[in-house]
Amino acid sequence: MSLVHRPNDFAIMIRYYTRLLLTWITTFILACGSADARTEDETFSSRQLDFFENRIRPLLIQHCLECHGPAKSENGLRLDSRSAILQGGDSGPAAIAGMPQDSMLIQSISHAGDYDMPPNKKLEDQEISALSQWIAMSLPWPAKRPELKELTPIEKIHNHQTQHWAFQPVTSPAIPEVKQPARSALDRLVIANLETKKLSLSPRADRRTLIRRATFDLTGLPPTFEQVEKFTGDTSPDAYEKLIDRLLASPAYGERWARHWLDIARYADTSGYTLDNKDNRYPFAFSYRDYVIDSLNNDLPYNDFIREQLAADYLDIPEDKKSLAALGFISVGRKYLARPDTIDDQVDVVTRGLMGLTVSCARCHDHKYDAIPTQDYYSLYGIFNNNEVPKELPLLGTPQQRTQFQDYFNSLKKRKEQAQALRNKHYDLRLKHIRSNFSDYIAHVIAPGQGDLIASQPFTKLTKSEVQSNIVKQWRSFFSKNRNEPTVVKPTLALLAIPDDQFAWKAKLQIEEWEKSPDRQALAKKYLKRLIAQPPQTKIELANIIGQLFSETISAWAEAGSPQPRTGNFPLPDDGLAQFVFAKKSPANFPLNELDNYLDPDAKTAIQNIDKEIEKLNNHPPDQLARAMVIQDKSNLTQTRVMIRGNQHRRGDVAPRQFVAVLSPLENGEIKREPFKNKSGRLELADKIASPDNPLTARVFVNRVWMHHFSKPLVNTPSDFGIRCSPPVQSALLDYLASEFMKNNWSIKHLHKTIMLSDTYCQTSKDRLPCTGIDPENTLLWKMNRRRLEFESLRDSMLAVSGQLDSRMHGKPEKLFGAVQSRRKTIYGEIDRQNLPGIYRVFDLPNPDQSAAKRTRTTVPQQSLFMINSPFVAAQANHLMKNVSKNNEIPLDQIKQLYRILFQRDPTLLEIEVGSQYINSAQLSHKPENLSPLASYAQVLLCTNEFEFID
């Protein structure tokens, strides 16, 4: 199907992805009078046919064909082919091509004509609207498939693979000839589009504008006055290219562009909500952020960048192990309370972030639009579900670098040993206590709630306050779980069942009976012997008998040199008692890991305190210590099954770990793909994504880069290139950039240069006629777009001009605001995803819980409140004031200095006048507690549009 757009078909080029847009399209077609009836064999555009396949075909099948199809043709009408619809039934044609309002079909389904169809249920508004659009488009219908049948999954994949623009291989487009002079191939592609509308590029911006634009673009900071002077004075022909090279080589480049990538990677320094107030910090998330900064600065090819972020652990690992930090891409997302949600986020960041494919939509059902079956979702799910976070994250840095942390590791080790020692000590104490006081505790089991009675018994040793309620609880639970234990518990329970007033004589009878009975072997011999020797008179006495038996059993073992048998090996001849006393869950022999259940509150607190210290040490390592937030493959890989409707308790077919079908080749009606073989398959997945044959990866990435240069992407939905995404107006440009990008070894810096050296990039940002009328959105790129500084650039620029910027790179995040104001770049600010500082949201930082395709851009008063009232801005204004008043006492010179620092130009006479007037009048009302007049003037300049916008 042809993908070439007819120029007069501009509106139809827009994808039909909302009902609204559909309405627009109809309106446009109708308004333009293009409502000509087409003939049956007329070909339709692929977009029109897509629309039919996705919106109309299912509708007709679901609602109409039962009565108006091959089986039945009510009223002589069939709706299963285009010609049948146009021909109609007994009441005349069902549709008139291009004229939905006059078509009986629309009248009937709108319940506005002679018929109300379908008879049982009115269609949804958007369904009616879709059918109207379709008729307005002259009922697009594929020529080869006149009959209506639901597409098989393979057919759907075939359709998408052959028809959807974004799934076509990336090829370098032919570079058109253009009338205007053009610097580069990129420009010729842009100009060719402009010329179809008789438009042209805007003139080149002046030197000062260019250096400001490029410097903000690549570093997020303003140039200095000296840099601007030098550049405007540089007459060499390659002055501009040298500028771009210098900026690309600056470390600030990586910091600026890493932030763009972190939006996609939904980066944060915390894991989200935790139960029981557990520390939710990701103490080493920053190593991923630093990895991104360094990779960009080193111009790591983008395909390697992808491979490392998905599978660095499969690749060669350098001595300092820094590439392992790349795996943070997978692991810095929110940790949901349910694992499937965490894995879902990982599938989402990989597919939407790297390929612009919304695979996560297929979690509960097949994708509603794209050819992504649920099984494909679980194929990818299976890859990430077979990963785990290792107990200890790998330490970064060379072995020499790592030695500096010896003290820290020693103290950590010491604490761990202390904790262990404390545990062992309390374990021994508890065990000793339990083993020395059997009779006491068993009395509490036998006579619950009778503490006074128990304390008054001659055989008990503990006072009421010495009895530990949690140990009583453990004994009770042990006895109740062993109700049928034959040697001690069962016979004891039998005795306890006797009413109190008859106990003495009935117990005796029972004991005598046991003695005679043939199965008495079951009852512990020693126990029986004891019962016979001194028949208990009251129930409580049983406690003493059993307690003594237990003590003796323990002593016998101790004498045999085996005080704490743990293994269940019983070297002594045994009548069953020992097995019981030393049973796995017996309080007399509880395992160390159940110590918490036996501790008294004080000991528990002591142990918890030291555990907390260990956690604190783990979460607050020395500043320079970095670990990689890796994931690793599980040693036992498990097979993943589809979760039916996303429910993890309802499992369907096996989903082999493999790539998605729609991006795998289709040969003879079969999808050619192999299940991944290498461990969880992460590297194979990475290779499929970072492949020149993948039609999405390069396109998606160059579109993102373009978006940050022009503040507007070429494809409006940067993380959704699925079938509901229309081909961009600049599709040739997109493909050119993508193919150049791959040809140049996926070099991101080369891509920047390709874009930034073009005339298109260097245009002025001014409006001009007639372009504003013909293309008000600047889709055709007849000017540069004016941009507002994002929050990071705004804050960093204020620090830069005030001379306060701490330009140290890397390392632990800092809180930006609060008691101590950080002076570091905003990218080093701590991002707590659970309680994201309000100021971040106010300034449109995206939600760090989901991969963000692009930022919203809002203008709200809270942003201005920050500018006029925050201590941060006041502090920068103060520093500015100090800097300019150091050597200048004359206000005029100070104003001039401020303009040079902030705007890299000299003020006009009018601006000087406005400034002096302000300073003078501020002087009049000045009081000691006020911001000084000059500082408050500097603050005004920080608030100006000239400071916040880039031309």
Next chain:
Amino acid sequence: MQRENNNESSLSRRNLLKRCGTGLAALGLAGILHDDRMLHASTTAPDEALNPLLAKPPHFRGKAKRVIHLFMNGGPSHVDTFDYKPELQKRDGQKLPFTLKTERKTGVALASPFKFKQYGESGIHVSELFHHTAQHIDDIAVVNSMHADVPNHEPSLLLMNCGESRLVRPSVGSWITYGLGTENQNLPGYIALCPGGYPIKDTQNWQSAFLPGVFQGTHVDTKHKSIEKLIEHVTNAQLTRQQQRQQLNTLNRLNQIHREQAGTDPVLEARIQSYELAFRMQMEATDVFDVSQEPQHVLDAYGKGVNARQLLIARRLVERGVRYVQVWHGHGQPWDNHDDLEVNHRRLAGECDQGIGALLSDLKQRGLLDETLVIWGGEFGRTPVVELPKAGSNAGKINGRDHNHHGFTVWMAGGGVKGGQTYGATDEFGFKATENPVHVHDLHATMLQLLGFNHKKLTYRYAGRDFRLTDVHGNVIHDLIDS
């Protein structure tokens, strides 16, 4: 309706109107556009959503213009407040014929220690805990058949606030400010009042998720009284208002000079405007939180304590056009009375009942109630049976109730709600919603309906999908709406 960053479609409204000329009206399609609310999208710059908080009309005329959500976080017991169960009283201490699984082990029936009485013409039973609120019962629709999904705080809070218990989704208030904007640009459009800190799940309760950040709720810790602790950056420590005015005048002059060179650009204009808005917000915000401006009889009517104060603040906020105010009883989960329910519920209701009653009177007197939807409830209710002791989870006093998502009560008043009725019912003991069950999604659908939205059409495109508050669920409960 609007797609992922609606601001950047290649066919902006301006562009479209230019292309189509009169075609729109001629074809009668303006109505559809109106339904889709695109005609109310930014009319100036196609490229930037300038101030997305500007007031916008909904899909159709809704009686409610704003919302006050009184959030009894922790889960108030419905059988002790608004769900009268005589049968439960009779069976006190007995084993019920059935029990349902809740978070913890429960035992025998626990009669309500509180007295119930009939109020108003409607004669609805309300417990003594809310006798002030009950004076307004004829304006209140008591929904006794609410139910949620699970008996745990975290997911239930998210479900009640964001319509989804696990994943990150925008809160109700965010959806509503996204749909309606706000009427007073000098104040945030969506405010969450919570004294002392955050509830469980923190700021996620008022998150905007993938909606633009401006639609996130602004948290105000009403424990504080001084304005600079209530709203960030709303005061200036170093300059007086007058000095700031001078600053802004100079700023305007400089921006004017800049405009002459840069050309007229709505984005630049918007920035200029936003400084003026910010300047006014300083005054208005300071003003609105200062309840001492109220006459003594109003202060007396609301009563004492932080809840009384924040209920009065809520009235002052909606009166000034704030779209959505959520009033949390306190940080953490105050109503979560696993033990000592009688003592605690009495104390908690004592803290807010008088204020709620006063708020309803006050709104009514000022003619605001008709347009203000007031909602009361928690994330779930509590069991009619007693909670059994469990080490580490309660004090084991055997005089409290466990969480109950099977059935609970929420009430609504004002804003087009048909008052003086109970809707739906739990079984005879109050365990499970049996008659006309109302899921949280249904409550949300009904709220949106009252505000003039078709809950199926208030959508936002994100990650390739049109999301909505009610996801794929929700039925409007028309019986709750005064027709």
